[in-house]
Amino acid sequence: MLKMKLVKSLNGRNKKHIATAESMGLRKIGDVSSQPDNEATRGKIAQISYLLEVTED
Numbered sequence: 001m002l003k004m005k006l007v008k009s010l011n012g013r014n015k016k017h018i019a020t021a022e023s024m025g026l027r028k029i030g031d032v033s034s035q036p037d038n039e040a041t042r043g044k045i046a047q048i049s050y051l052l053e054v055t056e057d
Contacts, residue, residue: 001057002041005032008051017048026052 006026010018024044025033034057035041045054 001034002037002045003032003034003055003057004045005053005055006030006051007053010051013051017051020044020048021051 004024006021006029009029010021024035045052
């Protein structure tokens with residue numbers, strides 16, 4: 001499992017990046033979500049890595 005924390009605001013970001021963050025359950029700064037470590041999750045993280053802090057659970 002991967003634990004992701006939203007550390008930067010979604011205001012003014014690309015709509016696709018906002019949608020990706022929301023699909024991972026991240027809506028506000030400080031929100032934390034756990035996702036399985038697979039190809040789909042890694043792709044989402046790669047797209048919005050500049051907004052996240054990722055740790056392995």
